[in-house]
Amino acid sequence: MLQIDHDRFQGIETLANDYNTALMTGAGLSFIAAMLHLVVIVGGPSWYHLFGAGKRFVRAAEAGKRCPTLITLGIAAILAGFGLYALSGAGFLPPLPMLRPLLCVITLVYLIRGVAGPVVLRGTGRSPIFIWTTSGICLIYGLCHLVGSAQMWQLMG
Template identity: 35%
Template sequence: MLAAGPKWIAFVGAPDVIVVSAINGTWVAPAAALTIAAFLAGLALYSLAAAAIVRPLPGVKPVLWTAALVFVMRGLLIVPALVLGRFNWRAPVDLFITVSSAGIATIGLALVAGLILADETAR
C-alpha cells in the first residue's frame, strides 16, 4: 500500500495522520502498515495452527474468535454507514467501501464457520 503512494492510501480510507505521514515520509505510515501486516501474518499463523499444519500455538481458539469478531464487526460498519450515507463520519460511502466491508465481513464469517465446524468435528 505504501508503494502506491499517499493518494492510494487516502483512497482506501486511511486516517489523515497516515496520509500526511506518507506525504512527509515520516515513520507513522510504515509503522501502521507493518502493524496491519503483523496482525494478518499472526492470524495466518494461528489459522495454520488450528488446521494442524504448523505446531500448536497457545490460545488458538480465543485468538481466532477475537479475530473473527473484529472482522465481522468491521464488516458490519457498512450498515450504519449506508443509513447515514457517510463512513467514518467523513468519507462518503462508495463502491470501494461497500465491497471492502463485504469482503472483511466474509473473512470474519469464514473464520466463524471454520471454528464452528472444527468444534463439531472434534466432538
C-alpha cells in the first residue's frame, strides 16, 4: 500500500493555503511573459517575427536598430513589475506602494488588451492567430488578477 509522507509536502500545503492562488498564478504568468520577451530579444529578428511583431518592428530589428530591443526590454520590465504587484497582493511579498490601485490598473490593462485586442490589432500586419491567441492569454491573465484582487481586497488594506 502506498503511504504519503505528509511532512514532506508541508511546504506545498502552506503555499497553497497562505497565499492567494489566483494572484500567485497571475504573477507566474506575468513573469513567464516577461521572460518570453527577453528570449525574443536574444533570438533576434526571426523570433520577433515568430512571436507576432509587426513587419516594421521586425525590419527595424533586422537593420540592427536599438528601438525594438529597448521597447521589448521595457515591456519585459513592466510585465515583471506586474508580477511583483501580484505577488504582493497574494500576500507572498510585503505590501508594495499603491497596491490596490495598481492591481486595479494591471487588471484593467490585461482585460482591455484581452477584450479589445482583436478589434484594435486588426489590420496592423499581425496574423489573426497571433491576435486571437495573445488576446485570449491576456484575458486569462486579467481574470486571474480580477479574481485574486477581489478575494484579497480587504486584506490589502
